[in-house]
Amino acid sequence: MTGAAHARIELAAWRHNLAVARRAAGGARVMAAIKADGYGHGLVQAARAMSGADGFAVARMEEAVALRNEGFAHRIVLLEGVFSSEHVRAAQSRRLDLVVHDPAQLPLLSAADPARPLTVWLKIDSGMHRLGFTPDEVPGAADALAGMPAVARPLGLLTHLANADARDGEVTALQLAAFARGSDGLDGVRSIANSAGLLGFPETRADWVRPGIMLYGVSPFVGGRAAEEDLRPVMTFGSELIAIKPLRRGDAVGYGGTWQLERDSRIGVVAAGYGDGYPRHAPTGTPVLVNGRRVPLVGRVSMDMLSVDLGPEATDEVGDPVVLWGDGLAVEEVAESAGTIAYELLCCVTRRVPRVYI
Ligand SMILES: Cc1ncc(COP(=O)(O)O)c(C=O)c1O
Structure with a gap:
């Protein structure tokens, strides 16, 4: 008896849930969202258990650095990008992908060392109104990035779904249309789907899916249960x-x-x-x-x-x-x-x- 709380984390459940995500993804590549310390489960342990993913998504530089320090060679995407020239240098030396979502981030990249080009994902605000350039602002941002020697081409293009968890097909369709408008004419891979998009809206799969909560064995849907999606609690x-x-x-x-x-x-x-x-x-x-x-x-x-x-x-x-x-x-x-x-x-x-x- 320990007289204390504990959290048992089942590695096999992680692998199972990743396999469910991969099946649902079809041919799309899978970027496992392991931000916030692997949704509270442990960042490095999440990455180890799901090392079969094609990439990892994190929110903070410290998380990305910790993953590289542990030897993970995967693509690692910083979902909120960088906010200082130190961050830019850290991203370059560790080969991190950056999301660019705000005009304030552009000068940081334009001043970056061209010797180590950065992979950049341009975030499009397709209707959630949290991060990203509106479809009308995208051409200007894309042009600006295209002129920066430290930015690799083509850019990745990314957006986030606001209502897929509520199985709201109407809002999701509007977001898809806004994303298509914003990304029209641009080369580069696309990424739209979170867990709810991946499981509920196959049309959101694009080139890369970004599941998070489902990998931890939780239904992404309001009122849903993991078992309905063949997910196992981790x-x-x-x-x-x-x-x-x-x-x-x-x-x-x-x-x-x-x-x-x-x-x-x-x-x-x-x-x-x-x-x-x-x-x-x-x-x-x-x-x-x-x-x-x-x-x-x-x-x-x-x-x-x-x-x-x-x-x-x-x-x-x-x-x-x-x-x-x-x-x-x-x-x-x-x-x-x-x-x-x-x-x-x-x-x-x-x-x-x-x-x-x-
Ligand atoms: C940009 C982005 N992509 C993907 C995810 C993963 O979402 P979910 O955990 O709902 O699958 C998140 C999580 O909030 C996110 O912010």
Whole structure:
């Protein structure tokens, strides 16, 4: 018994999910999104387990550098590009692909050393209105980049889908049309699809797909479940019972006493709380697995603990295993109960939780 939360990470599930992505991709190449520390699973471990991918996508320079330092020779794309001349030099010396999405990034590239040309992806804002040049701005940006000796040609062309997760075919079609308009007449590979695009809209596959969440065994669709897409959860966030309290009807549990027993029952205390990344706002009734049985979370989640109602006849004991999400309990369901998305739950598992790679 450890009396602490842990995250079991199944390498075989990663490989399986990558194979699902590759099948769905058809002939397109697969760039695995492993940003945010591999969606909370471990950056380097994610890259190792999915080394069969054609490339990796990260958000921060530090992540790209860490991958090169570990010896990965894959194409590595910095999704947000560079913001300083130091970053440009680091990208050149480590052969990183850069996304260019804003006019402020152009002078940095125009001043770069021409001896080591950079692979650049021009990001087109096809309607999400987060990063990228509008279709009308693309020709100017593409011309500017074409005149820079440190930028390799042709440019890659990339956009991001805003509503594919809601299976919104109308918005997705508008985005595809805007992307086609912006990229019209330009050579170079195209990349559009995230996980939801890849699984839900085959017309978004283009030359490179960029799946993220599906590789971790999570459905990318609102209200969806991994099993519907033949995906296997990679992370099982688990812990143990560290106390069992026989309580009486009317007793209040936890900070604020926000939940009271309606009948005598046995209340289990689980060693997992918001200090481990379990969402504090998960309400009473959020499912938890104890000895493989679904029981409800009750009362407020504390920093290191949460309570569950084991039921009056429960025979569970201190030290018995608890699953907070993962194997047997979909992280999607816990996220829905907590009013968030699985991405956030996975990314927010804190550093004190040991990742155990199996
Ligand atoms: C630009 C870009 N591409 C791909 C992805 C992967 O998306 P998903 O995890 O939904 O598959 C992300 C993630 O947010 C992203 O920002």
